[in-house]
Amino acid sequence: MFEVDCRGLSCPEPVINTKRALKSHAEGVIVLVDNRVPLENVTRFAHAMGYNATSVEKDGEWKITIKK
């Protein structure tokens, strides 16, 4: 799956990058974030776009898997 590295970026950039990535990879993407705010915002955005979003935390970083 295509991976979007949004670690160290603050909102709204992670959401915008996710949006852009989903345009070219409509089947789904993986988003890496290291803060709770982008985790919440990217998840909310994915749901609003009709995707499923699941996240796994490891060492203060989250891997969000977004797919149909």
Added chain:
Amino acid sequence: MKVSKEKIGLMVAGGVVGLSAIILTVFGNPKNMGFCIACFIRDMAGSVKMHSAGVVQYMRPEIIGIVLGSFLISLCKGEFKPRGGSSPFIRFILGFFVMIGALTFLGCPLRMVLRLAGGDLNALVGLFGFIAGIAVGCFFISRGFSLGRAYKENKIEGVALPVVNVVFLVALIAFPSLLAFSETGPGSMHAPLLLSLLIGVIVGALAQRTRICMAGGIRDIILLNDWTLVLGSVMIFVVALVGNLVTGSFKLGFTGQPVAQTNHVWNFLGMLLVGLASVLLGGCPLRQLIMAGEGNTDSAITVLGLFVGAAFAHNFKLVGNATENGPNVWGKSAVIIGIVIALLIAFFNSKIKEEK
């Protein structure tokens, strides 16, 4: 269901901020200024004698409380994460010009909402400018604007700004003779210290939990058609409006409004500058204080920019004077220069990244 929980949280936080603003005004803060992050930071800059405008000097406990409230709750919730390094000096400059724009209008975005709730129609002109500035910022964000990544930093760096605020609090309580305090004007009007501090802590904690942000709410609508975050600002307006009606402080009109000026062009352009620079910074001045409390040192630098901007604004007499009709020629120049610099920063940091 998580989404609706978020919305409820934002509405509760907005309601508490609106109510707190009314309480603070009743207990002595200037009219329509229960909170004004820009004005209060300006007062603090005056209190530590970085400027000598005698009417706007006070060590505002609300600001100290907001930073410490955010710091303490983020520590408890495991969200205190020292980080920084995302174009700090550019953020300082943007913070500087946010303050120039805000003091031209005479209020930060939060006070703009509170002024609207008090019936001050100049704030409506400001709101149009604010939205215009945010729209320009969103244009650059959708074209790939970024100030770059932030990286982990050590704990000492992250706690530095909260510690500075503790020092300010100690100075205010134990060594007030070190500080300057206004005897007349807005700086002399304030609620009792402990009440201001307590309300600041509560608001700081709630704002940290809910990510409430005046600029972010409008930005999310323009950029993502997401109406979640704006609910906070709407509730601040509604509750403060009801509060003003109940306490008899509501007065509809342009003229004779408390701590306001009526020059439409410069109210519009001042808030345009605030909206544009805030979106580039990722949040309004309130949000910067909250993120600084969470250990974000880029936001701490931005707050320092606000501080220095306030000192310059008064030392060089750039600000919109409440008794005159808007800023003088130097103040107007400063706003225009700010807009140009913000646009240049936005332009040179935007690039469309191809996702292949």
